[in-house]
Amino acid sequence: MARHTRALPATGLAIAVAAITGCSGPGAHSTAPADSSAGGGAQTHAAPTESSPPGDIPDNQVYVAYRPTGGAFTRFTLKVPEGWARTVRGDTTVFTDKLNTITVTAAVTPSAPTTGTVGTTVVPELRASTRKFAAPKVSWTTRRAGHVVLLTYQGDSAEDPVTGKVVRDAFERYAYYRAGHExxxxxxxxxxxxNVDPWRIVSDSVTWR
Incomplete structure (x- = not known):
């Protein structure tokens, strides 16, 4: 994280940050509050958010089938862009390329997600862990796998470790469910x-097996 320190009156602001899961790339990030004293203090500033960075997935992008194995992952397949970097952490798999991220998490659960449960459990969790979380909207939608709960929202990514830049991200979170598996x-x-078409290709490709 890039930090700039200058003398200011005693002020402070703490902003909790995470990109999920996984998904901005997923990860936690935070800025510390100002360290102030009677004679002045040090103020830590977060990097500014990039308002219009590049990020379009090419129209000629090739997609390949991903068939995870082990744990709760044995129940489904999906298509992901060919050549993207893959990271596996337990029952979560993350695919990344440049500024775009796909995060897939599988779990065994007795009850199916609803707009109500996503709104009352998932949204508060994301609000607490995503920097500048905003504009959450929960709804039912349809994909080839059936009816799914869709949560859309916005948030800031983690700072780029090289440039220190922060990107304003849009998120689409789909909750699929079948026979005790989410x-x-x-x-x-x-x-x-x-990325409307690429995201439609990926979200439509989830298949239970």
Whole structure:
């Protein structure tokens, strides 16, 4: 994280940050409050958010089938962009390329997700862990796997470790369910990126097996 320190009157602001799961790339990030004293204090500033970074997935992007194995992952398959970096952490798999991220989490659960449960449990968790979390909207939608709960929202990514830049991301989180198994698919990228078609390809490709 890039930090700039200068003398200011005693002020402080703490902003909790995380990109999920996984999904911005998923990860936790925070800025510390100002360290102040009677004679002045040090103020820590977060990097500014990039309002219109690139992030379009190419129209000629090739998609390949991903068939996870082990644990709760044995119940489904999906398509992901070919060549993206993959990271596996337990029952969560993350695919990343440049500014875009796909996060897939599987779990065994006795009850199916609803707009109510997502609104009362998932939204508060994301609000607490996502920097500048905003504009949550929960609804039912349909994909080839059936009816799914869709949560859309916005948030800031973690700072780039090289440039220190922060990207304003748009998130689509789909909750799929079948026979005691839930799959949460989160697609994220810059808010101004035109990724409607690629995200539709991925979210439509989830297949139970």
């Amino acid at each position: 799959v949460d698919l989160t697609l994220s990228g810059p808010v101004n990126a035109d």
